[in-house]
Amino acid sequence: MGRLRVLAPYLLLAVVLTIFPMVASTSLVNLGVYVLIFTIAAIGLSLLMGLAGQVSLGHAAFFAVGAYAQAILVTRYEVPMLLAIPVSVAAAMLVALLVGLPLLRLRGHFLALATLGLGIIVTVTVRELEYTGGTSGIYGIPKPDLGGRVYNTPAEYFWLLAPVVLVSLALAAKLTRSRTGRALGAVNDSEVAAECLGVNTFALRLRVFVLAAGYAGLAGVFYAHWLAVVSPEAANFPLSVSFLLMVVLGGLGTVWGALTGAIVVEALDEGMRDLIPQVIPGASGEVQLLGFGVVLVLVVILMPGGLAQLWETVRGRLAGRSADPGADEPDDAPLGPELDALLAEADVPEPGATVLQVQGVTKRYGGVTALSELDLHVEAGEIVALIGPNGAGKTTAFNIITGVLPPTDGQVEVRGTPVTGQQPHVVAGLGATRTFQNLQVFGSTTVRGNIQVARHLRSRAGVVRGMLGLDLAEEHTIARDSDRVLTAVGLGHQAERPITALSFGQQRQVEVARALALAPTVLLLDEPMAGLSGAEREHLSAMLRRVREAGIAVLLVEHDVGAVMALADRVAVLDDGVLIALGTPAEVRVNPAVVAAYLGVDDEDQQVVQAAAEEVQQ
Secondary structure, X not given: OHHHHHHHHHHHHHHHHHHHHHHOOHHHHHHHXXXXXXXXXXXXXXXXXHHOOOOOOXXXXXXXXXXXXXXXXXXXXXXXXXXXHHHHHHHXXXXXXXXXXXXXXOXXXXXXXXXXXXXXXXXXXXXXXXXXXXXXXXXXXXXXXXXXXXXXXXXXXXXXXXXXXXXXXXXXXXXXXXXXXXXXXXXHHOHHHHHHOOOOHHHHXXXXXXXXXXXXXXXXXXXXXXXXXXXXXXXXXXXXXXXXXXXXXXXXXXXXXXXXXHHHHHHHHHHHHHHHHHHOOOOOHHHHHHHHXXXXXXXXXXXXXXXXXXXXXXXXXXXXXXXXXXXXXXXXXXXXXXXXXXXXXXXXXXXXXXXXXXXXXXXXXXXXXXXXXEEEEEEOOOEEEEEOOOXXXXXXXXXXXXXXXXXXXXEEEEOOEEOOOOOHHHHHHOOEEEXXXXXXXOOOOEHHXXXXXXXXXXXXXXXXXXXXXXXXXXXXXXXXXXXXXXXXXXXXXXXXXXXXXXXHHHHHHHHHHHXXXXXXXXXXXXXXXXXXXXXXXXHHHHHHHHHXXXXXXXXXXXXXXXXXXXXXXXXXXXXXXEEEEEEOHHHHHXXXXXXXXXXXXOOOOHHHHHHHHHXXXX
């Protein structure tokens, strides 16, 4: 039944695509051909923008590379169409790989501007080179001739494209539900959290960038055969804007939105061609581009989720309620016996072995020293608490240890391996992960989805396996292990709920469970009890004791001094970036420098310090 529900949209679309050329006029079918061609390109851009969170203003560049490569192969070298197609698509992907290596290190509007420049470069290049036909382009591209059948009418070409679009949609949709799709969604929600769970965000974005170019190149191939000519206009900026509008209007991150967006944009295109000259006599294509810009702005303002958001809203209202599995279940459940099995997955050394070593770590921002020559180590099966007033440098220390920030000086080792200056996913690969002072859950998915991302390092399926459905056994294992993790920490009844539907305290618990799902050797918790109720604090404390018993090293930042003293084996105290005390809870709680730091008095005021120390000791 579930499989039929997945296949139903594709079966329905197949029926519609089969019947459409039989009942529509020739001009409408001709428009439909362009819709299908542009849908293929828009699917790739939807993956790039919706999953990888990368805005491209030069998607038409890869479209043109595929079109020109196909035109050159079939006209100048007389390569059969079917043999030329994979070569042309590979050419677009190769260009994306070469430009993506430097470009994808950029972020936000810098990347968008860089891709815009790429489109300009491709346009100028094909216009100036004699090999690509200059401004005239390449003519005489034959219509597809497959099995003795020439696809030279709108209806024939529409039917040729229909299965290509269906397969393209199915492969892209499968990718969004795969290990790669989950990781990309997590990166889009919180890049730093995804990196700290072992996701190599740069490599992942590069793969999707190359894949999106492959989709664009394939669309360019069919574009070339349909028009029988390829000119520099195939790479121009207005076409990139059209692709962008299709994706935004259809709905970012939904591959079906690429199809609906292409339909609407092509209909708008035809409508504007007729309407704008009537409204503005003598108006040129630039005015039409301006019209697209107005539509894009209105969509972003009024309907940021595109038509997909509108559909979800309508479907929710028709259903009459908002489904929220587990909403009526009790908030808290006891720790499950599965917790010990989960913790046993961690590759921990012998008790007492140093797992995390921090030596002379310093971080300066200009003339401000946030952290000064920090020396600290954490052993297997030990909880070390890092405490201090606000602004003492605790989170800075966490960021340096996990690779989020590079240190100015000093060295960090995880299990004897230097990780200073390494990316967070490298540190996570050695078994060190963390939670965050400011909650970093993956808001676009469910509670189970958050945990599944944490199993990224314990699975291997890549883009190709994910798209072809060759990861079914691995996906089953990930789902089973994720449910086991949630049951182990008492959150099994919340698995299907959207993470945003949980209370703040429950989201905190999910973040800790997500870190444990990595089966880490070193667990770094940044104020995990902030926002928790009394019962939730007890729940978390019991969990951390079990974690310690399993031999996992824990470095804990927490403002609840009472909880710290009850949990920690050793306590390190930072004040103004300097380590002022390190010892057992009993030793630290009466340390005059620690009392002074928390009370904000000078060390010379011995009477006040001593009185405070005695009060704390009692």
